[in-house]
Amino acid sequence: MITVDNVTVGYGTAGFIKAVDQVSLTINDNEILGIAGESGSGKSTLMRAVYGDFSTGLRIQSGTVTGRFEDARTGKVIEAQSSQFAPLWWDQLSYIPQGSMSVLNPLMKIEAQVVDGLPAREKQGSSRALRQRIADFLAGFGLEETVLDAYPHQLSGGMRQRVLVAIAAFVNPRLILADEPTTALDVVVQKKILLMMVEIQRRQRNSLVLVSHDLGVHYQITDRLVIMYQGRIVEQGPTAEVFANPQHDYTKNLIASLPRLHGKRAVEVVGASA
Amino acid sequence: MNLLRYIAGRLVVYILVVIFALTVLFFVPRLGPTDPVEAMLAKVASQGAYMDAAQVDALRQSLADTFGLDGSLWDQYGAFIKRIVLTADFGPSLSMYPTPVMELIRNALPWTFGLLLTSTLIAWVLGNFVGLLSGWKPNSTSSRVMEGIAICLYPIPYYILALLLSILFSYIWKIFPLTTTIRGAPWSWELITSVVWNSFLPAMSIVIVVFGWWVISVKAQTTALKEEEFVRYARLKGLGDARILSRYVLPNAILPQITFLALQIGLMFNGSLITEILFDYPGLGLLIYTAVLQGDFNLLMGTISLSVIAVATATMIIDLIYPLLDPRIRHR
Numbered sequence: 231m232i233t234v235d236n237v238t239v240g241y242g243t244a245g246f247i248k249a250v251d252q253v254s255l256t257i258n259d260n261e262i263l264g265i266a267g268e269s270g271s272g273k274s275t276l277m278r279a280v281y282g283d284f285s286t287g288l289r290i291q292s293g294t295v296t297g298r299f300e301d302a303r304t305g306k307v308i309e310a311q312s313s314q315f316a317p318l319w320w321d322q323l324s325y326i327p328q329g330s331m332s333v334l335n336p337l338m339k340i341e342a343q344v345v346d347g348l349p350a351r352e353k354q355g356s357s358r359a360l361r362q363r364i365a366d367f368l369a370g371f372g373l374e375e376t377v378l379d380a381y382p383h384q385l386s387g388g389m390r391q392r393v394l395v396a397i398a399a400f401v402n403p404r405l406i407l408a409d410e411p412t413t414a415l416d417v418v419v420q421k422k423i424l425l426m427m428v429e430i431q432r433r434q435r436n437s438l439v440l441v442s443h444d445l446g447v448h449y450q451i452t453d454r455l456v457i458m459y460q461g462r463i464v465e466q467g468p469t470a471e472v473f474a475n476p477q478h479d480y481t482k483n484l485i486a487s488l489p490r491l492h493g494k495r496a497v498e499v500v501g502a503s504a
Numbered sequence: 505m506n507l508l509r510y511i512a513g514r515l516v517v518y519i520l521v522v523i524f525a526l527t528v529l530f531f532v533p534r535l536g537p538t539d540p541v542e543a544m545l546a547k548v549a550s551q552g553a554y555m556d557a558a559q560v561d562a563l564r565q566s567l568a569d570t571f572g573l574d575g576s577l578w579d580q581y582g583a584f585i586k587r588i589v590l591t592a593d594f595g596p597s598l599s600m601y602p603t604p605v606m607e608l609i610r611n612a613l614p615w616t617f618g619l620l621l622t623s624t625l626i627a628w629v630l631g632n633f634v635g636l637l638s639g640w641k642p643n644s645t646s647s648r649v650m651e652g653i654a655i656c657l658y659p660i661p662y663y664i665l666a667l668l669l670s671i672l673f674s675y676i677w678k679i680f681p682l683t684t685t686i687r688g689a690p691w692s693w694e695l696i697t698s699v700v701w702n703s704f705l706p707a708m709s710i711v712i713v714v715f716g717w718w719v720i721s722v723k724a725q726t727t728a729l730k731e732e733e734f735v736r737y738a739r740l741k742g743l744g745d746a747r748i749l750s751r752y753v754l755p756n757a758i759l760p761q762i763t764f765l766a767l768q769i770g771l772m773f774n775g776s777l778i779t780e781i782l783f784d785y786p787g788l789g790l791l792i793y794t795a796v797l798q799g800d801f802n803l804l805m806g807t808i809s810l811s812v813i814a815v816a817t818a819t820m821i822i823d824l825i826y827p828l829l830d831p832r833i834r835h836r
Contacts, residue, residue: 333733334734335738337830
């Protein structure tokens with residue numbers, strides 16, 4: 231689906247500050263891929279390069295990010311470099327931003343914000359039928375139809391984040407990128423949203439990339455896990471395998487730092503040995 | 505329910521502001537040393553008419569009665585508020601006796617309103633439009649040129665610009681009339697063109713100055729909004745520039761501009777007073793100016809009270825419109 235080939239990404243027009251350093255990665259069809267790493271490890275930058283969001287001075291210095299979108303509904307196959315992805319946004323790709331107060335337009339009702347940007351194929355039929363489909367979709371997230379007529383400030387943080395997941399998923403794209411979608415939420419809401427994302431992925435059989443610094447999240451839902459450290463991928467493999475048998479020192483430290491039910495958590499400065 | 509409470513609260517503030525202003529207007533002239541009745545008597549005496557003491561007393565009494573200067577200060581105050589609130593009566597003009605002050609104001613008010621309303625609207629719409637576009641594309645040449653023009657224009661005081669315009673376009677190039685003369689039968693085409701023709705320069709002197717201010721303030725709004733997460737999100741949804749501008753940036757940028765408009769109306773009112781005097785425009789400003797020169801207390805009270813009420817009303821209307829535009833206030 232997406233092939234990241236030896237790519238170096240960074241910021242700056244005059245100088246160049248490397249954020250992702252010679253990374254190669256494949257995102258397969260019908261899988262949930264997790265990307266873990268500490269703040270500043272380059273995971274968000276890598277996501278932006280994959281999504282094709284080259285604003286604010288982000289650019290690829292070397293290497294390529296190639297996408298191949300096979301749409302079973304139309305039988306069309308689109309192949310493009312990520313710098314050419316913009317026309318595919320909210321059609322073949324969608325994205326779930328890191329939840330915060332200000333991701334939704336404060337002056338637009340939720341229904342309008344779901345509809346705004348939808349590809350033509352999802353908008354077919356009357357606006358009443360569309361509203362009904364959106365309402366049914368939101369019901370799957372435990373959100374009532376009244377949410378559609380609400381403004382963002384009338385919803386709680388957890389509701390807003392569910393709305394953001396629903397907006398991205400309702401597009402029914404081939405690839406969904408989620409950048410820390412559950413970071414600001416309590417564990418109960420977090421778990422609900424994660425399970426919902428898994429269920430939608432299984433139903434739509436597309437690819438979901440989940441960026442999070444929370445290893446617990448990755449353990450629960452990802453099929454494959456990529457560990458990033460200082461702009462490089464230090465380890466990748468099936469999630470269960472990475473957890474059972476970590477190869478890199480940094481990964482070992484990360485896993486050791488998770489709280490345990492029995493015994494003591496390993497206390498060591500993360501990254502000191504890497 | 506919350507909306508009703510908002511409206512009720514706003515109305516109470518409005519009434520308090522008006523009453524406070526009227527109170528100040530009532531007491532300030534009465535704290536001064538001049539007594540209009542004695543001034544009037546002196547005027548009569550200086551014209552050589554002979555009156556004995558009883559006649560003078562009778563005249564003094566009847567003048568005090570006419571001007572509402574009868575009884576103690578509190579009696580006068582009560583009568584004053586009652587008269588204005590209930591009957592909107594400011595008594596006769598002293599300099600144009602016996603024409604009632606209200607009639608003079610009624611003739612002048614449409615001029616001021618027309619001038620101010622049109623020039624404010626033109627400046628607001630134009631300024632916001634230009635500022636929005638130049639804030640959206642801050643590095644384009646046209647945006648830089650527009651901002652340069654706006655920065656040069658907005659610190660100019662109204663009266664300097666008004667003088668400049670009238671020197672340039674009435675004296676050097678005799679395009680527009682120097683003073684206002686309106687011709688034509690009521691509602692005739694001739695009257696309308698004559699009004700527009702005569703109002704053009706006074707209106708421009710307001711539009712140009714205020715325009716620069718709106719450009720600068722909405723540009724700052726737009727620049728800040730461009731970095732907002734919901735605008736970035738809209739862009740990553742693949743929405744086009746026109747749609748992002750019209751649905752995401754414009755509504756959010758315009759809200760504070762409406763508040764600014766409410767704050768600016770008072771200032772613009774002052775500006776238009778000076779403009780009217782300079783262009784000899786038959787509005788409220790010219791009337792206030794005449795009242796001051798002639799020492800016409802009643803006319804001064806009437807015109808100033810009405811300006812206060814007009815500005816307070818305009819501000820209140822804008823405040824009442826605001827919740828219709830901002831759901832965060834509507835559904836608090």
